[in-house]
Amino acid sequence: MNILLIAGGWSPERDVSLLGAEQIEGALRRLGHQVRRFDPEGGLHGIFDAAQGQDFAFLNLHGSPGEDGLVQALLETIPLPYQGAGPRGSLLALDKAAAKAVFVRAGLATPAWEFVSANRIASWHPRLPYPLVLKPNRGGSSVGVAFVNNEAERITQLARPEVLGQDLIAEVCIHGVELTCGVLEGKTLPPILIRPKAGSFFDYASKYLPGASDEICPAPVDAATTRKLQEMAQTAHEALGLADYSRSDFLMDGAGKLWILETNTLPGMTATSLLPQEAAAVGLSFEDLLAELIRLGMRKHS
The missing domain is CATH 3.40.50.20 (Rossmann fold)
Incomplete structure (x- = not known):
């Protein structure tokens, strides 16, 4: 081919x-x-x-x-x-504010948020209480993500080059364990628990520097939590109207409650990326996974 x-x-x-x-x-x-x-x-x-x-x-x-x-x-x-996903599902998933609105409508717990358009950042004062997480609304790989605890930090973070001129969302900060769970052809894969070795969250360096994070697959959580993660990932996939595969990211707070953060329609695809690790846990090599994605894409077309 x-x-x-x-x-x-x-x-x-x-x-x-x-x-x-x-x-x-x-x-x-x-x-x-x-x-x-x-x-x-x-x-x-x-x-x-x-x-x-x-x-x-x-x-x-x-x-x-x-x-x-x-x-x-x-x-x-x-x-x-x-x-993978078509134009509509791709756009809904990439736009974090839109995706979170879809999550809420589907009954999924997601941290409270505010959308902040680029043209009102200078006059914006958050309605939500500190601490907050600021993110580019259509960014990925944690580029431009920052934690802010007060007004002074907010002003500093909004002036960073990584976020200038971009629409943002501000989320209530949920402290907890980071997890991710993939969906392949409507089937959920084993979730992964992520433990960055430095920093406070799974940032760009933690994602892409070799050895910067422990990524444990299957995640060492109980069976009920595994099922809940898989159900939420599947619900997000279907609610956004996605196809073939996706990977959703979560936080589990100290009380054990799961919060969905976002869904990725084109997740990282090196042999050691998160979704390929999940596929390997169910017996699919990297080549097997690519072959399956091609089969699914061709099936959609036919």
Whole structure:
């Protein structure tokens, strides 16, 4: 099969996307596929020429474009099949405020939040009590995430280059254990418990520096908590209208209550990324996982 591997782009997660693409390309070639690369950094107009003669597009984009559904919408005009969520589900999941509204409507517990548009950041004063977590509304990989405990810290954090000019959300800070749980073809995978070795949360360095976090799969939690995590991940996947696979991130507070934070439609795809680790726990190698995602994407198209 001729596969167009789309990776790179212009988001702050570009380097992570390209790193994963190297491993994906190697695995696809081991599976016997021919691989052509397309990097939309210079613009998306080239996607039509790049798609000529291709049978399938494998997406490994993080942030915009890619997780916002724009690339998926273009592929559907060709049409060229691809793995994962369509344009609508991708956009809903990437926009944290929109996703949280969907979660609440689906009965899922998520930390209370405020949406802060870029044009009112200078005049914004939070209604929620400190401490708060500030995040870019459409960011990923924890880029630009900050904890603020008072007004002085809020002012300092809002001036950081990572968040300037962006819409934000402010969430009530929930202290607890970080967990994540994937869904593959409507089936939930074993959850992972994440313990960063430095810092207060699973930040960019903890995610991507080798050995910076302990990622324990299956998570060492009781059976009831495992079932609840899987049920919540499945509910989020369905409520957002996703397809093929996704990975949802959670916090478990001191009382054992689970809170959903966000759902990723194009989760990290190196052999040691979180969702591939979960797939490995149920007997799927990295190559097996990619082959299954291609099968699911082709099935959607047919």
